[in-house]
Amino acid sequence: MSEVKVVNLTKKFGRFTALDGIDFSFPAGKVTCLLGPSGCGKTTLLRIISGLETPTEGKVFFGDKDVTGLPPRKRNIGMVFQYPVVYRGISVRKNIELPLLKRGLSETERRERVDRVLSLMNLKDYAELDSSQLDNVARQKVSVARAVAYQPDIILFDEPMTNIDANSKIQFKHAFKELTRQLNQVIVYVTHDQTEAMTLADQIALMKDGKIVQCNDPRTLYNVPEDVFGGWFLGNPGMNFVKERCEKKGSTYIIVSRLLKRPLKIDAPKMDAEVTLGIRPEHIWLSDVPGSDAVEAMVKDKTLTIGGQYLYTLEVGGEKIKVKVGHHFGRAIGNTKVWVELPLRHLVIFDGSERRIHGDLSLQ
Amino acid sequence: MDASSAMGPGDAGFLTRFREKFLFLENPKYLQHLLLVPVLIFFIVWNVIPLLWLVGLSFYKYVLVTGEPLKFIGLTNFKEIFGSFEIWHALSNTFFFVIIGTLSQTVLGIILGFLFWDSKDLPGRRFALTLIFTPMILAPLATGSFFKLIYDPVFGIVNYFLKSIAGVTIDFLGSTAWALPSVLIVDTWMWTPFMMMMTLAALGSVPKAELEAAEVENLSWYRRLVHVVLPHGKFILMLGILLRTIDAFKSMDIIFTMTGGGPGNATELIGITLYRQAFNAFTMGKASALAIIALLIAISFTSIYLYILQKKEESM
Numbered sequence: 252m253s254e255v256k257v258v259n260l261t262k263k264f265g266r267f268t269a270l271d272g273i274d275f276s277f278p279a280g281k282v283t284c285l286l287g288p289s290g291c292g293k294t295t296l297l298r299i300i301s302g303l304e305t306p307t308e309g310k311v312f313f314g315d316k317d318v319t320g321l322p323p324r325k326r327n328i329g330m331v332f333q334y335p336v337v338y339r340g341i342s343v344r345k346n347i348e349l350p351l352l353k354r355g356l357s358e359t360e361r362r363e364r365v366d367r368v369l370s371l372m373n374l375k376d377y378a379e380l381d382s383s384q385l386d387n388v389a390r391q392k393v394s395v396a397r398a399v400a401y402q403p404d405i406i407l408f409d410e411p412m413t414n415i416d417a418n419s420k421i422q423f424k425h426a427f428k429e430l431t432r433q434l435n436q437v438i439v440y441v442t443h444d445q446t447e448a449m450t451l452a453d454q455i456a457l458m459k460d461g462k463i464v465q466c467n468d469p470r471t472l473y474n475v476p477e478d479v480f481g482g483w484f485l486g487n488p489g490m491n492f493v494k495e496r497c498e499k500k501g502s503t504y505i506i507v508s509r510l511l512k513r514p515l516k517i518d519a520p521k522m523d524a525e526v527t528l529g530i531r532p533e534h535i536w537l538s539d540v541p542g543s544d545a546v547e548a549m550v551k552d553k554t555l556t557i558g559g560q561y562l563y564t565l566e567v568g569g570e571k572i573k574v575k576v577g578h579h580f581g582r583a584i585g586n587t588k589v590w591v592e593l594p595l596r597h598l599v600i601f602d603g604s605e606r607r608i609h610g611d612l613s614l615q
Numbered sequence: 616m617d618a619s620s621a622m623g624p625g626d627a628g629f630l631t632r633f634r635e636k637f638l639f640l641e642n643p644k645y646l647q648h649l650l651l652v653p654v655l656i657f658f659i660v661w662n663v664i665p666l667l668w669l670v671g672l673s674f675y676k677y678v679l680v681t682g683e684p685l686k687f688i689g690l691t692n693f694k695e696i697f698g699s700f701e702i703w704h705a706l707s708n709t710f711f712f713v714i715i716g717t718l719s720q721t722v723l724g725i726i727l728g729f730l731f732w733d734s735k736d737l738p739g740r741r742f743a744l745t746l747i748f749t750p751m752i753l754a755p756l757a758t759g760s761f762f763k764l765i766y767d768p769v770f771g772i773v774n775y776f777l778k779s780i781a782g783v784t785i786d787f788l789g790s791t792a793w794a795l796p797s798v799l800i801v802d803t804w805m806w807t808p809f810m811m812m813m814t815l816a817a818l819g820s821v822p823k824a825e826l827e828a829a830e831v832e833n834l835s836w837y838r839r840l841v842h843v844v845l846p847h848g849k850f851i852l853m854l855g856i857l858l859r860t861i862d863a864f865k866s867m868d869i870i871f872t873m874t875g876g877g878p879g880n881a882t883e884l885i886g887i888t889l890y891r892q893a894f895n896a897f898t899m900g901k902a903s904a905l906a907i908i909a910l911l912i913a914i915s916f917t918s919i920y921l922y923i924l925q926k927k928e929e930s931m
Binding site: 301302303322323324325326328329330332333334336338339340341349350352353394397398401 | 822824825827828829830831832833834835838841842843846847
């Protein structure tokens with residue numbers, strides 16, 4: 252199966268624009284996560300791909316085939332919903348077999364396929380149970396197994412872990428990873444949970460206000476966001492942003508920042524007068540002794556966060572920034588005066604319209 | 616939190632004492648029972664006592680108009696009822712009316728319900744629904760009266776069309792062959808909207824995701840019905856059928872206005888017989904006995920439905 256492509260996709264609900272002219276293609280054999288806050292249009296995009304929603308404008312292609320006008324049942328897709336769907340009154344095995352019935356398979360072939368997905372999703376012990384006896388994780392696993400068993404060209408996941416309790420999520424994630432490793436279909440996974448996206452996706456398409464802001468592998472997306480939004484939305488807490496002025500000196504641009512000891516030189520063809528410096532809290536170097544390139548900062552707050560890390564709120568030149576450091580170091584460091592240094596390879600510069608500026612950075 | 620603080624220091628002592636007296640109410644066990652009391656009083660006064668009275672009365676000979684004192688006659692009333700051809704006939708009419716009426720209302724209601732399912736964007740939906748639901752909110756007496764005119768062999772619109780198309784006139788309410796079916800049609804006209812409403816409610820209780828999954832997975836309409844729609848909607852639907860059955864069983868007003876149970880006893884239902892026994896003949900004892908029989912039949916209907924529902928629930 253080749254890619255899924257959407258062209259100039261727009262969807263309006265009354266006066267609200269849910270999708271705003273999206274052009275994108277989803278590659279086969281990869282898990283693409285649509286990530287974004289509530290109301291950004293990610294579920295709408297998924298539902299338009301499935302055919303459950305029709306676009307106001309634009310087209311959907313499966314390979315070279317225009318499927319925009321086709322109903323869901325004719326698109327040969329599999330879909331897993333937020334609400335775990337099991338068909339009532341029948342066993343798990345029969346549940347998975349149900350969509351296979353209309354596909355002209357022999358009984359032995361059907362049995363084989365069902366057995367294969369049952370072991371793939373670790374559901375063998377549940378096979379003969381009635382679907383109403385299952386808990387939510389098992390139900391969701393059944394609906395995944397069912398969507399996979401009839402071998403659709405595309406498998407869509409619409410926040411499948413919403414109704415699963417925290418402990419079982421790990422189990423479900425594990426099954427999902429195991430499964431997607433063996434599939435070479437187009438897989439689209441919608442979520443608002445960045446941890447989920449980071450752990451499950453091969454690539455993440457970050458969405459905001461009906462548009463795809465950036466699409467990269469999770470690591471790139473996290474480390475070098477192309478947009479202020481990406482830096483803010485990802486990470487817990489998100490990036491530190493500091494607005495600074497940028498001046499032209501000869502052929503290069505210079506930024507004098509309160510966070511940097513020396514002026515920052517940037518090799519870029521054109522710069523706005525006001526730029527934003529961004530850096531992730533865990534990328535800032537923190538020290539309790541002065542360093543050559545470090546600036547002095549005051550500790551305003553210090554809290555213990557997930558994984559035993561310490562989160563510091565510092566004040567540097569009137570700006571508040573957040574810094575994350577490891578457990579031992581964080582505990583050892585004092586509560587008043589510290590020194591911070593921003594490593595250039597983690598520093599991201601955004602222009603006046605909040606897009607990333609590509610250019611080499613160096614200190615003068 | 617503390618009402619006494621707003622009342623000034625003088626009132627505080629009184630309020631505290633007042634509160635202490637009713638502290639036992641904070642125990643949920645007492646409170647639950649106390650809250651039940653008003654309903655229980657109504658239930659006992661209006662249901663339990665009359666029912667017991669009814670049972671008692673059924674063993675007596677009690678004629679309102681003769682002024683004779685009550686006379687205990689044991690099971691004579693029941694014997695008379697079971698020996699009476701008229702009452703057996705009324706019962707068989709009633710069963711016909713209940714079964715055919717409920718069945719046709721259910722079938723039509725389900726069809727209409729499915730037609731209106733998921734029709735939120737349909738233009739004129741509200742208007743159509745209002746029109747469809749109108750019969751249900753009319754008074755049965757009014758419905759009976761104007762259907763009597765509609766069916767009228769001389770002035771009626773049905774016969775006007777019949778005559779101009781087929782050249783015949785049928786006295787719908789005046790012939791023994793046509794009267795019961797004609798009455799059934801009116802009842803169906805009146806109560807189909809109710810079953811449609813129940814169908815819509817039942818369909819509304821089906822989770823959207825399950826329907827969408829069935830669509831995506833290309834299940835046949837039959838499997839969608841059996842594995843998606845019915846498991847969620849059957850309870851509401853069965854409740855509708857149950858209500859219709861009980862209601863049809865005791866219906867009399869609409870028929871009474873149209874035919875008065877006639878011609879002969881062609882449309883005589885148990886409800887009408889009961890009315891006659893009680894308020895034409897004033898034989899209260901016999902009427903009570905008949906009412907008890909009717910009640911027992913209604914209860915057995917209900918039990919059958921509940922049994923079916925429960926059985927289905929267990930097998931699910």
